[in-house]
Amino acid sequence: MSFISKQIKNKKIDILKNNTHKNTHSFVNITFLFLISLFFISSCDKEENIQEVPSYIHIEDVILTTNASEGSDKHNITDVWVYIESNTEIEFRGAYPLPATIPLLQTDSTKIYIRAGIKDNGISGTRVKYSFYKTFETDVFLVKDSIININPNFEYVSNANFEIENFEGVGTNIDTTLKSDIDFEVRTEDGNKYAHAILNDNDLIFEVATEEFENLPQVGAPVYIELDYKSNHDFIVGTYINYPFSVVNRELIWVTPKEDWNKIYINMTRTVSEAIDNTSMKFYINIFRTDTTQDAWIEFDNLKILY
Structure with a gap:
């Protein structure tokens, strides 16, 4: 039994013993309520400190695949914008500079969508998703406290001129x-x-x-x-x-x-x-x-x- 629980029990006994002493009754009640509050606050703190262990994906680098009509496959993709499919909805999980190790609060089979990020006009402060690269999609099996490596392979969108x-x-x-x-x-x-x-x-x-x-x-x-x-x-x-x-x-x-x-x-x-x-x-x-x-x-x- 914890210290606070013992104090609560003892106060219950004191209240029963001293029920006839009206001058101290209010003080006892206040003290008892104060100890109960401490007990619940302590319990809440413990619950809040319990954090879910994430799974991880790691993206070291990316590649761009082109055909003859699209020219060179050289790129300057600096970031990845990560989305996951959750309960039939696609949720944004953040933009990360490469290389990136990304925590996800998912396990088991998960569909992941990755957009290629660039520095718009070469400026570090204006990082955006590049409209002309397709979204990379992959299915991975996530395990808590484990890292899955992903190697995104981007392509140009089919309707680009x-x-x-x-x-x-x-x-x-x-x-x-x-x-x-x-x-x-x-x-x-x-x-x-x-x-x-x-x-x-x-x-x-x-x-x-x-x-x-x-x-x-x-x-x-x-x-x-x-x-x-x-x-x-x-x-x-x-x-x-x-x-x-x-x-x-x-x-x-x-x-x-x-x-x-x-x-x-x-x-x-x-x-x-x-x-x-x-x-x-x-x-x-x-x-x-x-x-x-x-x-x-x-x-x-x-x-x-x-x-």
Whole structure:
């Protein structure tokens, strides 16, 4: 018998013995009620401290599978958004940076849904689910206090439209603009072709643009640029919007230098949707060399326009 239980029993006896002493009756009742309260509070604390042991899934890395019409399988998936099927409903269980070990309060056979997460516009603070990758689904058998490894294999959604420049064919779908002081050249490394441009001497501007796009979807429909790049200088990705009587230049984002190849996902959805009554649009990459004592260069590949 616990200390509190003994005290409660003793107080019951005291009350019976001293029932005739009216002066102490109120005090005894208050003390008795206080001890009962302590007893129940102690019991509640014990129950709250009992935590259910979770099961775990672990995702070390993910892959992207593409076909010939979808271009390169390079990706920059940084996060996973995890959902589970519970009582015929799909519940969101959180977004996790990779690699991730994820606790789940489920056991036995469980259906898990995983969405690919990216850094929108390359910004760490704007992590989103990427609209153009399919949801990965898998059935796993979860065991309490055990870890199940999952290796998600993502694919592009089947209704995505692609315009791709990977420099592997004859000719290119992009060209320098009238602003550009230099042209780019196509180089090959380890069997892979890519574009290279360098600003030196008195050259200040490099600008390359895509072909014209007409009738891009609006009303909030997703439109993205994917770009693999490395550079030693900041550059702009933007769009020229053609209207019947004018051309508007919209700078979308500034991209910071990277010494190693990096993929960025550039969200053009709002820009395209707001370009009401445009006749066409084209997208560009622009470097303006700010320090003439140093060369400025950029290499880029696997340019994809998705909508």
